Amino acid sequence: MKWTCEQTELYLTDYLDGALADDLRHAFDAHVNACDRCTPLVSGVTHALSGLRALPELETPPRLVYNILDATLGPRETVTGWAAVRAWIRGVASPRFAYGSLSLAATFLMIVTASGFNWKKPRLADLAPSNIYRNTNRQAHLAYARGTKYVSDLRVVYEIQSRLRQDNELPTNNEGTVPESSPQKEPGRTDGTSPSTPRQQNRANDANPSLQVLAEELPVLSTRLCFVLSEGRTR
Amino acid sequence: MEQDAQLVQQCLQGDGSAWEELVRRHSRRIFNICYRFTGNRTEAEDLSQDVFLRVYRTLGSYRSAHGGFATWMTSVTRNLLIDHYRRTKRDRITDSLDDAMPVVENKQSSARRPDEQALLGELSQQVQSALTRLSPELREAVILRDLQQLEYSEIQTVLEVPEGTVKSRINRGRIELARILQQMGVRPS
Numbered sequence: 001m002k003w004t005c006e007q008t009e010l011y012l013t014d015y016l017d018g019a020l021a022d023d024l025r026h027a028f029d030a031h032v033n034a035c036d037r038c039t040p041l042v043s044g045v046t047h048a049l050s051g052l053r054a055l056p057e058l059e060t061p062p063r064l065v066y067n068i069l070d071a072t073l074g075p076r077e078t079v080t081g082w083a084a085v086r087a088w089i090r091g092v093a094s095p096r097f098a099y100g101s102l103s104l105a106a107t108f109l110m111i112v113t114a115s116g117f118n119w120k121k122p123r124l125a126d127l128a129p130s131n132i133y134r135n136t137n138r139q140a141h142l143a144y145a146r147g148t149k150y151v152s153d154l155r156v157v158y159e160i161q162s163r164l165r166q167d168n169e170l171p172t173n174n175e176g177t178v179p180e181s182s183p184q185k186e187p188g189r190t191d192g193t194s195p196s197t198p199r200q201q202n203r204a205n206d207a208n209p210s211l212q213v214l215a216e217e218l219p220v221l222s223t224r225l226c227f228v229l230s231e232g233r234t235r
Numbered sequence: 236m237e238q239d240a241q242l243v244q245q246c247l248q249g250d251g252s253a254w255e256e257l258v259r260r261h262s263r264r265i266f267n268i269c270y271r272f273t274g275n276r277t278e279a280e281d282l283s284q285d286v287f288l289r290v291y292r293t294l295g296s297y298r299s300a301h302g303g304f305a306t307w308m309t310s311v312t313r314n315l316l317i318d319h320y321r322r323t324k325r326d327r328i329t330d331s332l333d334d335a336m337p338v339v340e341n342k343q344s345s346a347r348r349p350d351e352q353a354l355l356g357e358l359s360q361q362v363q364s365a366l367t368r369l370s371p372e373l374r375e376a377v378i379l380r381d382l383q384q385l386e387y388s389e390i391q392t393v394l395e396v397p398e399g400t401v402k403s404r405i406n407r408g409r410i411e412l413a414r415i416l417q418q419m420g421v422r423p424s
Contacts, residue, residue, distance in 0.1 A: 009406070012409070013402055044413035044414070045412075047413070048362075052366070052377070052382060053381060054359070055271070057267055058267055068283075071288055
């Protein structure tokens with residue numbers, strides 16, 4: 001196909017828009033690659049287009065919309081004085097704003113309280129972020145230590161209770177083997193009571209010193225253990 | 236597009252908020268067309284305001300069957316820009332003598348407001364300067380096609396010329412722009 005420089009100019013837009021048929025495109029390319037006049041033309045237009053498309057979209061001037069609205073709808077009514085205050089309060093009193101404020105206040109209170117802030121004697125220094133962090137860290141360590149102590153106390157109490165239960169179960173089993181119709185009489189005993197077996201008595205005597213040691217070590221449990229020990233002695 | 240037609244109907248029934256919505260939706264596009272055509276921010280702002288005033292007054296003449304609201308607004312903008320161009324032609328005759336000299340052109344460019352200088356990069360400024368040196372019919376065709384990305388059929392509606400003429404103007408506009416940029420020693424990357 002015979003292609004001329006005039007045809008290049010004529011079909012340039014279609015070529016750049018990708019709207020040229022394949023055979024025309026090939027003829028276009030073949031001519032442009034060989035023509036000293038058309039090569040700079042096509043590259044120049046391509047570069048001009050890329051420059052055009054790189055132009056930024058400008059922002060609307062800030063007053064333009066208001067000026068247009070003022071010119072078409074008339075100046076807007078501005079609220080002043082008490083009406084403005086009432087309008088502001090209406091905005092603040094909206095449920096959305098109120099819920100947001102309440103949740104924010106609750107979160108703040110929780111954080112400050114958790115940090116150990118003294119509400120009876122408030123100090124401004126306690127609200128400093130470094131102090132809040134230090135106090136919160138201290139409170140967390142205290143809570144952990146208390147929890148650990150409580151768990152270990154419970155473990156000791158449970159151990160004592162299980163030992164006592166074990167000791168109480170032993171004579172009951174022995175007594176069960178003895179028939180009721182033939183009560184065992186002990187020589188030299190005239191009050192008719194049935195004391196513990198010697199083995200049980202020995203066990204109780206063995207447990208009491210260890211419980212006394214535990215009671216001395218744990219002042220919290222001393223009252224309860226004293227009661228347990230006194231019960232053990234009376235048996 | 237349907238939303239625009241609905242807003243227009245609401246405007247015609249006296250709904251001020253619908254008009255406000257229309258202004259907010261289209262003000263940026265109209266301002267950009269005006270700025271690219273005139274190359275002057277203040278003139279573009281005044282012209283944009285005039286466009287919306289005219290649209291507001293002639294809103295009743297808009298028919299959605301004849302095309303989109305945006306295209307109709309672009310037609311109004313184009314007519315106002317051409318009117319403005321003709322009105323200020325005498326002022327530009329003296330300017331055109333200066334335009335022939337590249338040094339003076341650069342001086343004009345550097346006399347822009349500082350915010351404009353910051354807004355446009357050096358290359359953008361040069362392309363904008365070249366764009367404003369195109370003839371108005373080529374300029375409007377290039378702006379609508381290459382900056383506003385309008386289809387040929389929409390440009391045909393806006394310019395009220397056959398599609399062949401639209402293509403021819405765009406083609407000539409692009410070639411002319413490349414020549415002006417070359418004369419200015421600019422090779423956009």
